Amino acid sequence: MKIYTTRWRIVEFIRNFVEERGYAPTIGEIQKALGISSKSVVKYHLSALEEEGLITREPEVARGIEVSGVGRRARAVPLLGTIAAGEPIPVPTEETWHSVAHAQETIEVPAEMLSRQARAYALRVKGTSMIDALVDDGDVVVLEATRVAEDGEMVAAWLPERQEATLKKLYREPGRIRLQPANRSMAPLYVRPHEVQVQGRVIGVLRKYSQGSPNK
Secondary structure (H helix, E strand, O other): OHHHHHHHHHHHHHHHHHHHHOOOOOHHHHHHHHOOOOHHHHHHHHHHHHHOOOEEEOOOOOOOEEEOOOOOOEEEEEEEEEEOOOOOOOOOOOOOHHHHHOOOOEEEEEHHHOOOOOOEEEEEEOOOOOHHHOOOOOOEEEEEOOOOOOOOOEEEEEEOOOOEEEEEEEEEEOOEEEEEOOOOOOOOEEEOHHHOEEEEEEEEEEOOOOOOOOOO
């Protein structure tokens, strides 16, 4: 009976947490709130609840727990830094995704922005090269970690020979790649196909609007 009482408490805690905050708790938050002896015990109960169909979980996602019948309004993704020329983007790979998915710095994004299987991360934008695409300096772009992109998609591209990272729209042309800014004052960047590495495609943009009186 004690096992089922613990599992019921876990379900109720997750349900209340999601309804109050809009996103799911981590395993550590469940352990601490319910006074469970270890994270491994929490994982054991979560696995049992998943088998019983009371919850679903997204692999390798820190807040990837859903209670049946309770919609999630947000999902936590790792915020990996700023996309700016001169620094490589630490995009996760198959080998490193487990640790990245549990990054200390995360940002909450609308759950509907992401597919269930999407491996997503976020970068803060520096500069105004994509301003006409409504991506401004200081915005946060949410990207799907991928090495491929369709023509016209906005991508995070790493240029190894130039040691530059850039956020641009990608177009394939005969013998070259055009990285197109969305700013009329900036010219496109042309590189050979082997000189560019797609590290993610943009699937959303987050912006914090500040309010206040203008300086006089």
